[in-house]
Amino acid sequence: METQLVLEKWAGVISALTIGANKEDGGSRANIVRIGGQGSLPLLFKEGSIPNRPVIAFEIWDTPPQDWPDDLTSAYGKVLNDPFAWADKCVNELKAQLLCVRMQGAHPDFGNKDPGEAANFISALLTRVKVPLIIIGSGDDSKDNLILPACSEAAKNERCLIGCAVQDNYKTLVASVLADGHHIIAESPIDINIAKQLNILISDMGLSLERIVINPTIGALGYGLEYAYSIMERARLAALSGDKTLASPFICFVGQETWRTKEAKAGYEQGVIWEIITATSLIQSGADLLVMRHPAAVEKVAGYIDSLFNK
Amino acid sequence: MALSGLDIYKLLPKTNCRKCGLATCLAFAMQLAKKALAVEKCPFISAEAKTILEEQALPPIKPVILGGDNLKFELGNETVMFRHEEKFRNPAALGFIIEDNLADSKIRGQIEKINQLKFERVGQLLEVNLIAIKQNTGADRFLEVSELVLNNTVLPVMLISGDIDALKQAAAVAAVRRPLLYCATKDNFSQIAAIAKEFQLPLVAAAQDIDELAHLTKGLNALGIRDLILDTGEKNVADKIWDLTQLRRQALKKSNRALGYPSLAIVDKTDPYEEAMEAAAYIAKYAGIVLIKGLESWEVLSILTLRQNIYTDPQKPLQIEPKLYPVGKTTKESPVLITTNFSLSYYTVLSEVEASKIPSYILSVDTEGMSVLTAWAAEKFNAESITKSLDKCAIRDVVVHKNLIIPGYVAILSGDLEEQSGYKVIVGPKEAAGIPVFLKNLN
Numbered sequence: 001m002e003t004q005l006v007l008e009k010w011a012g013v014i015s016a017l018t019i020g021a022n023k024e025d026g027g028s029r030a031n032i033v034r035i036g037g038q039g040s041l042p043l044l045f046k047e048g049s050i051p052n053r054p055v056i057a058f059e060i061w062d063t064p065p066q067d068w069p070d071d072l073t074s075a076y077g078k079v080l081n082d083p084f085a086w087a088d089k090c091v092n093e094l095k096a097q098l099l100c101v102r103m104q105g106a107h108p109d110f111g112n113k114d115p116g117e118a119a120n121f122i123s124a125l126l127t128r129v130k131v132p133l134i135i136i137g138s139g140d141d142s143k144d145n146l147i148l149p150a151c152s153e154a155a156k157n158e159r160c161l162i163g164c165a166v167q168d169n170y171k172t173l174v175a176s177v178l179a180d181g182h183h184i185i186a187e188s189p190i191d192i193n194i195a196k197q198l199n200i201l202i203s204d205m206g207l208s209l210e211r212i213v214i215n216p217t218i219g220a221l222g223y224g225l226e227y228a229y230s231i232m233e234r235a236r237l238a239a240l241s242g243d244k245t246l247a248s249p250f251i252c253f254v255g256q257e258t259w260r261t262k263e264a265k266a267g268y269e270q271g272v273i274w275e276i277i278t279a280t281s282l283i284q285s286g287a288d289l290l291v292m293r294h295p296a297a298v299e300k301v302a303g304y305i306d307s308l309f310n311k
Numbered sequence: 312m313a314l315s316g317l318d319i320y321k322l323l324p325k326t327n328c329r330k331c332g333l334a335t336c337l338a339f340a341m342q343l344a345k346k347a348l349a350v351e352k353c354p355f356i357s358a359e360a361k362t363i364l365e366e367q368a369l370p371p372i373k374p375v376i377l378g379g380d381n382l383k384f385e386l387g388n389e390t391v392m393f394r395h396e397e398k399f400r401n402p403a404a405l406g407f408i409i410e411d412n413l414a415d416s417k418i419r420g421q422i423e424k425i426n427q428l429k430f431e432r433v434g435q436l437l438e439v440n441l442i443a444i445k446q447n448t449g450a451d452r453f454l455e456v457s458e459l460v461l462n463n464t465v466l467p468v469m470l471i472s473g474d475i476d477a478l479k480q481a482a483a484v485a486a487v488r489r490p491l492l493y494c495a496t497k498d499n500f501s502q503i504a505a506i507a508k509e510f511q512l513p514l515v516a517a518a519q520d521i522d523e524l525a526h527l528t529k530g531l532n533a534l535g536i537r538d539l540i541l542d543t544g545e546k547n548v549a550d551k552i553w554d555l556t557q558l559r560r561q562a563l564k565k566s567n568r569a570l571g572y573p574s575l576a577i578v579d580k581t582d583p584y585e586e587a588m589e590a591a592a593y594i595a596k597y598a599g600i601v602l603i604k605g606l607e608s609w610e611v612l613s614i615l616t617l618r619q620n621i622y623t624d625p626q627k628p629l630q631i632e633p634k635l636y637p638v639g640k641t642t643k644e645s646p647v648l649i650t651t652n653f654s655l656s657y658y659t660v661l662s663e664v665e666a667s668k669i670p671s672y673i674l675s676v677d678t679e680g681m682s683v684l685t686a687w688a689a690e691k692f693n694a695e696s697i698t699k700s701l702d703k704c705a706i707r708d709v710v711v712h713k714n715l716i717i718p719g720y721v722a723i724l725s726g727d728l729e730e731q732s733g734y735k736v737i738v739g740p741k742e743a744a745g746i747p748v749f750l751k752n753l754n
């Protein structure tokens with residue numbers, strides 16, 4: 001062969017992390033999910049090891065969602081009024097490997113659930129379903145500082161992924177996650193320097209870099225997707241070149257961003273394909289965890305991931 | 312990769328004779344590396360060195376023009392592997408395959424649909440680029456369908472056929488539109504090259520393996536064919552991404568001229584979602600042309616939007632002129648909504664105001680193309696900049712009321728803005744989607 005392939009040799013590797021603890025690990029999950037660990041840019045299988053696939057988490061709420069468009073709610077139907085039935089449907093019917101539960105009901109404007117109620121909810125959910133959990137706050141910082149520690153404690157030793165820590169509000173969450181054996185989501189506003197800085201701040205508190213997942217705050221297709229896309233590419237290049245402070249897997253809130261766009265309300269297919277292309281484009285730039293909403297979109301993206309990895 | 316001054320120095324006579332006007336050959340080499348002087352300034356340079364230097368001044372991925380004089384576009388001429396380094400230059404062409412064994416009426420319907428696939432998004436027109444006619448039956452039918460397509464669309468065309476005679480006849484008919492021929496392989500390349508040469512047409516070179524592909528393009532070059540597009544054939548998605556990445560690297564990192572051409576990827580999926588996912592992957596990863604079959608507008612819009620995202624200039628976000636925009640039949644009573652001059656912010660607000668059917672003014676403040684929150688954090692979207700914009704558009708001559716609506720995310724600006732502008736601030740919804748309801752409840 002005269003044409004010499006151009007192969008990149010990387011010094012660094014993305015940190016690998018396990019979500020969910022089974023019996024041997026002191027938890028009660030029936031399955032666990034591994035992400036990260038890549039020694040290559042996304043999907044360049046011939047250049048380095050890509051030991052784990054991108055994983056899709058179904059997003060559920062602890063309270064009926066208010067602002068979801070019809071094409072999305074009709075995919076779930078009545079179960080949206082009962083978080084446990086909703087979780088059951090995702091796990092049993094839709095074969096979810098893990099769930100991402102948003103504690104929206106704790107938000108002062110959406111139910112104002114107190115920490116005790118939030119903790120009870122998480123305990124009950126852990127009994128009801130046996131898949132690993134991602135737990136997300138309500139979006140109200142001061143309230144989340146009360147309920148997330150309670151949720152963390154209720155899920156002690158179940159090795160959840162909890163978020164989101166941000167630059168000016170991370171200490172409370174880091175302390176809880178450390179105490180209860182979970183992992184943390186570090187959110188930065190489409191800014192690679194803040195992502196790096198926040199990872200350093202968190203690891204300075206004693207939570208190792210290997211327990212951090214970065215939320216690069218994506219935009220949906222047509223809504224600034226390219227910003228996060230490039231931030232993720234840059235972070236991956238830096239990480240593979242040896243920068244350990246950026247070598248975290250990425251979590252992308254694909255469903256949340258997609259289902260507030262105009263296109264998501266412009267017809268069933270338009271909405272579903274919008275979520276699909278947002279997801280697969282971010283897989284292309286390095287997404288490890290995709291939090292998604294529409295079952296039809298999840299099915300297609302899961303099929304795509306299979307086709308990439310079962311060559 | 313560009314040669315360094317030192318690399319160039321090695322190619323020079325090293326006599327320091329000063330004929331070029333510089334004190335030393337090394338100084339001249341440095342100027343050449345910066346492209347500040349022409350090679351010709353040195354009368355003693357060897358012919359061999361000259362060719363090397365001239366070649367390295369050419370773009371690493373050859374720009375190839377598709378289409379005739381009426382409607383054409385450029386492919387290739389890309390310079391980077393990642394879009395954060397520099398803008399990807401020539402957006403991937405999206406084309407549609409039309410099979411010649413379908414009935415005329417069906418084909419007409421397809422062409423009509425393709426012609427209508429145009430979308431406006433954030434002030435840009437998103438268009439499809441190409442129709443590829445594929446031969447599945449006899450030469451006569453291929454010719455007939457080629458004519459049918461040529462007569463019913465202005466889009467550039469591509470001719471897909473394994474039948475040399477059929478390809479030649481169709482090429483002759485389509486010649487003024489400069490069709491792209493598909494494809495030259497190691498077995499037929501001299502015959503295909505003859506057609507490409509006779510009608511001055513661009514040509515796809517195809518081989519499964521990139522080494523074989525490099526041989527093929529060298530063979531075609533030797534026959535005088537230089538407008539080439541590369542295809543590594545049918546592969547699974549991951550292997551195709553690998554090939555496309557490798558072709559780009561060969562051109563950019565190794566200055567491999569034999570592979571320094573735009574590339575082509577054909578998607579062969581019947582499910583529109585699967586087709587779109589695959590097309591999107593190839594657009595993100597370097598394909599110059601992507602061919603699909605699906606014509607659903609929801610599918611095509613998603614692919615074209617991804618292309619728009621990927622090919623946006625990362626240094627210069629899309630922006631609009633900062634000024635006051637009337638929407639609908641505005642009066643002196645119409646509400647005034649404030650946003651930034653980041654295209655996405657403006658157009659998102661615009662489409663919601665239009666949907667509300669309530670005539671309004673949108674004031675787009677100069678935030679250098681930053682979005683609401685980014686601009687607020689960077690202090691480009693604050694009481695001062697908004698007040699300045701209000702003065703500039705002479706708002707008090709346009710509306711009689713004293714109210715401004717600001718985005719919910721910057722509610723914090725209210726106090727300062729009221730003080731500085733003298734207007735009353737009404738905090739609008741956080742998400743643009745809430746605008747119609749908000750405007751309806753305003754009075």
Ligand code: SF4
Pocket residue numbers: 323324325326327328329330331332333334335336339340352353354355356
């Ligand atoms: S003219 Fe040529 S040989 Fe003479 S100094 Fe310049 S570069 Fe060197």
